[in-house]
Amino acid sequence: MKAVITTKYGPPEVLEIREVEKPVPKDNEVLIKIYATTVTAGDVEMRSLELPFLYQLVLRLGFGFTKPRNKIPGTELAGEIEAVGKDVKRFKEGDQVFGAAGMTFGTNAEYISLPEQPGEMEGGVAIMPENMNFEEAATVPFGGRDSLHFLRLGNIQEGQKILINGAGGSIGTFAIQLAKLSGAEVTAVDSAPKLDMLRSLGADHVVDYTKEDFTESGEVYDVIFDVIGKASFSRSEKSIKQNGTYLLANPVAQMIPALWTRMTSSHNVIMQTASGTIAELNYLRELIEDGKLKTVIDRTFPLDQIVEAHRYVGKGGKLGNVVITIEHNNKT
Numbered sequence: 001m002k003a004v005i006t007t008k009y010g011p012p013e014v015l016e017i018r019e020v021e022k023p024v025p026k027d028n029e030v031l032i033k034i035y036a037t038t039v040t041a042g043d044v045e046m047r048s049l050e051l052p053f054l055y056q057l058v059l060r061l062g063f064g065f066t067k068p069r070n071k072i073p074g075t076e077l078a079g080e081i082e083a084v085g086k087d088v089k090r091f092k093e094g095d096q097v098f099g100a101a102g103m104t105f106g107t108n109a110e111y112i113s114l115p116e117q118p119g120e121m122e123g124g125v126a127i128m129p130e131n132m133n134f135e136e137a138a139t140v141p142f143g144g145r146d147s148l149h150f151l152r153l154g155n156i157q158e159g160q161k162i163l164i165n166g167a168g169g170s171i172g173t174f175a176i177q178l179a180k181l182s183g184a185e186v187t188a189v190d191s192a193p194k195l196d197m198l199r200s201l202g203a204d205h206v207v208d209y210t211k212e213d214f215t216e217s218g219e220v221y222d223v224i225f226d227v228i229g230k231a232s233f234s235r236s237e238k239s240i241k242q243n244g245t246y247l248l249a250n251p252v253a254q255m256i257p258a259l260w261t262r263m264t265s266s267h268n269v270i271m272q273t274a275s276g277t278i279a280e281l282n283y284l285r286e287l288i289e290d291g292k293l294k295t296v297i298d299r300t301f302p303l304d305q306i307v308e309a310h311r312y313v314g315k316g317g318k319l320g321n322v323v324i325t326i327e328h329n330n331k332t
């Protein structure tokens, strides 16, 4: 099968398309023929490691010190079950599914074998929403599930005010919609070309971070969800209400001031890596099928253009998600 292979950290050109052995599902696994996958900001970070020293060190320790341990990148997918192991109960051949490979990666390929019941940090697979195509469904397991995970931790209540910083990307575009479904008043922060899109997803207020610093507005929020971790933590703190919550999706970016605040103030600071469950995928599918949640796709690239796709995501400015499509030409 064709797969993207990374043998070292570096620029987009380290990614190569190679022929590798097609996986064979174990007894507890499903073999998925992948039709769509994505390139996220996280994939670009993992490939380049162009990150602050501490963040880079954490990733090297977790995923390979001098080169990536798992050579096929990609975290999420949509596709069709081609074969099931003999112990698999929930799926059958031909089921259309979406899911995530978790921290083992490997979705930028024609096929992947994944366990029916994922272990810790392994992602998971579920039947995909009926009203989405493969391209759309592939964007949900990462951005949709991470935003759901963090907003649930933030325990958003009807009428509360939430600010989402970095609202125009993979996580933020879902977070706006999920926060609105909870009845919150949403302020979405991102750059000017994305503001109309943020409003169309339901944001009540938008802030262009290139022109305005939300920490200077005098507004205070019950919850700040900092997706991107680029706002000054000490300044953001004064924009959170007493006993309010600060959610950090990029845990390493603000780790030290966040830990200090957690110890010394009334603010609830939550930073962690979202692992994701099958129940969350099923919940998102229901919302999508009820017409309550949609995805935003900026561009799609065929698998052969993986280098261009990484360049595109790496330069910033994408609206929502970038999808990789995989053609199979009826070969198995």
Ligand SMILES: NC(=O)c1ccc[n+]([C@@H]2O[C@H](COP(=O)([O-])OP(=O)(O)OC[C@H]3O[C@@H](n4cnc5c(N)ncnc54)[C@H](OP(=O)(O)O)[C@@H]3O)[C@@H](O)[C@H]2O)c1
Binding pocket: 040, 041, 042, 045, 146, 165, 166, 167, 168, 169, 170, 171, 172, 189, 190, 191, 209, 227, 228, 230, 231, 248, 249, 250, 251, 272, 273, 274, 275, 316, 317, 318, 320
């Ligand atoms: N904790 C976890 O489990 C977990 C899981 C996955 C990912 N992450 C991390 O979460 C982060 C965001 O993920 P994502 O996929 O949503 O990224 P994304 O798609 O790139 O979205 C981030 C958004 O933030 C905007 N932005 C950039 N600088 C900003 C600033 N100074 N102020 C406000 N907005 C700004 C970006 O706009 P421009 O494109 O215009 O720059 C972009 O729209 C990544 O660092 C990723 O590693 C954490």
